[in-house]
Amino acid sequence: xxxxxxxxxxxxEKAKRVTAWKKWEAGFPQTYLIEMMAQAGAVLLxxxxxxxxxxxxxKIEEVEFLIPPRPEKRLDVAVEAEGLRKEAGWFxxxxxxxxxxIAGGRVLLMNVGKLKPGARSPITFPARLxxxxxxxxxxxx
Numbered sequence: 001x002x003x004x005x006x007x008x009x010x011x012x013e014k015a016k017r018v019t020a021w022k023k024w025e026a027g028f029p030q031t032y033l034i035e036m037m038a039q040a041g042a043v044l045l046x047x048x049x050x051x052x053x054x055x056x057x058x059k060i061e062e063v064e065f066l067i068p069p070r071p072e073k074r075l076d077v078a079v080e081a082e083g084l085r086k087e088a089g090w091f092x093x094x095x096x097x098x099x100x101x102i103a104g105g106r107v108l109l110m111n112v113g114k115l116k117p118g119a120r121s122p123i124t125f126p127a128r129l130x131x132x133x134x135x136x137x138x139x140x141x
Contacts, residue, residue: 006021006039008020019040019076023075026071034063037079042125046122048086052122053112056124058110065103066101070097075096082106
């Protein structure tokens with residue numbers, strides 16, 4: 001599964017937490033770390049509507065960048081839902097590289113229905129993403 005700033009999802013517990021990963025490339029700005037947390041949180045929020053609706057990134061809070069990520073190394077993203085409802089939720093994320101926390105923060109995401117009128121599927125969750133998520137995390141614990 002690939003979704004722009006996530007290369008894969010390792011574990012998924014519906015309405016609770018998700019862990020994902022990304023290989024960090026040279027030249028990426030650190031602000032992409034926030035997007036990685038948001039995309040992981042979107043997996044949790046999207047599951048609330050069975051990935052039928054679009055999710056948008058609304059707000060960033062409490063972000064900290066502790067250590068710059070090293071290129072060509074794997075990043076592990078751990079995100080937990082806080083106050084999750086079908087229509088929106090806060091998500092607290094942490095990013096680790098080789099076991100060391102390098103960033104963290106809190107983001108607000110919102111379920112907005114279909115962004116593209118008349119669309120059969122949401123633009124936020126392409127079919128390949130959903131298929132990959134189901135294949136990598138069967139049973140959703």
